[in-house]
Amino acid sequence: MQPRFPTRPQARFRARFRAARFGGLVAALLAVPARAGDAPGPAPLWPEPDGTLILARPFGRSEISLRLSRRVAGAVDTLTWDGVTFLADTEPGDALQARAEVGSGGGCRQASEAGTPQDPTGEPAARRLRALRAGRSWAETETRMAWDGPSDPADEPPSDCPTGAAAAALPAPILHKRIALGLPGLGNAVEVQARFDLAEAAAALRLEPLAAAVPAEFSSAWRFDPASGGIAPLDPEPGERPDPVILATPEGSHALAVWAPGPPEQEPDAPRPGFAVDAEAGANRLSCRFRVAHAAAGAHAFACYALVGSLADVRAALRTLTAPP
Template identity: 40%
Template sequence: MRWPSPEGRASIAQPFAGSQIVLSASSRTAGAIDSLAWNGREFLNRFDHGRELQSAASFDGYGECLNPTEAGSDADGMGPESTSRLISLRVQDKRLHTRTRMAWWVEPGETSRECPKGPGGYASPLSDAVLTKDVEIGVHGVANAIAYRATFSVPHAFASANFEVLTGYMPPDFSRFWSYDPRSGRRAPLSDGPGEQPVPVILATEDGAYAMGVYSPDLPQAAHPDAGFGRFRFPAPRGPEGNATVKWNCVYRHGAGGPGPYAFTCYTLVGTLEAVEAGLSRLHAALSGARTPGSR
């Protein structure tokens, strides 16, 4: 695979509020996004191959034991290479396009605490599921909005599926969790959960100088009216002492399905807390035809 830079990185950028939003994918993570920066601040925690800004799926209630993951496997740890395999990469203007054959998160025959049914029954650490993603900065007239269009090519039939279309792992000082309803313009404190709720989530620093939010116009799903946007705090995860992290996600659920493509779009926004709120409202208005809260 030929990368735009000799360091094995591909980046796109967009001016916003006196700085640049710079989004970058790497060979280390098989094309998954492992850096998102604005105004001198990194928004992502890329400690291992399970964090980053990436996609994953799980099937049939097996949790992490049937869990193809874009950036790689748990066994990849902090290493420089990924079990996932990048198939193609294209960068054009403010768009990044990749196709990646995803690794199983848990090694064949092994389990984790998040494997309620035991081993997943696969023999290779590399799954046959392929993620195609198209990422664009500055969409629908909202300069700080990033569109993330993901298509999961699933090779097998399944009884149920959870598509974590997009998740963002962040440094722990993004410690304030908020819900924000772009229809009403109302922000409210959100508990640690962990878990999902039906309106967009924002994670922000204590002073609101930096924030990151998530939105998808088709959430919540009718069959899951109380879910879709998750938030989680991990104050003492595995690894070196002090390696805490927080995360948000954008999740779609599917009942029984056959082999084929499953496509979804989620948006993430960065900036100050105020700018993320304003961007969420404008994005919602653009995609739904509704008026921005406070407009006449």
């Protein structure tokens, strides 16, 4: 019998990316029943009376705990480890959630899983959540995303996606998402697999399977270099970067990083992940993004990963994930 060699992490995640790219991964994982048109189904049942679901997994000296909540349409409104909260959680937009930008220029519209106080439809977040399934350390949701309200002309800097009032009349994407705690050998990973279903084609598409507003106390921003396995201070200029980014407390005791696998070598034209840290009032927004040009109607599926722990913990996890096959 030939010996079996364990698959290296990067090879495993490239295989997962390939499956997600063609919709097979998410379709298999998110076994939610189809409904005719957009007819609402029965309200999902939450395990806690306050409309929440807790996922937890031990890691290091504590446990990583995620709380999904009805008030943010099934997104994560609390992430804790070692007694510290990793999400700002002052408004729905601070949740660990999926976001999308559909279109370009004056026709661009922004949508989010959790919604915002300016949701133009006025539909409660709880009614946008269409399905919920869960186990001890994973959960699957189906959600109609919410369009953001019209952009504020006073925004500084001005938005590059000036959502208009007409966006509310257009069908928002349907989000199928699986979130899970832990990977083989990486207990501090949070895996997010997301499929965005578009009702119509779009000239441009920016999808964020994972975005979160991190408290201002996480004031040290770092860039991880996959080639060397080292970290360096992040350039404060806004914008996307090809390398994973980390937000940490100044002493490095707590940190949050985002990462996603690149496409297989056989698919050089497939969307590549980008990572961003954007400063906001009282928080820093961390995100993992993919851009698609001339996006067809239908499903667009991608995966992103958050890494939780100390700065040393997340750096070690990133080195494992980016090790050559």
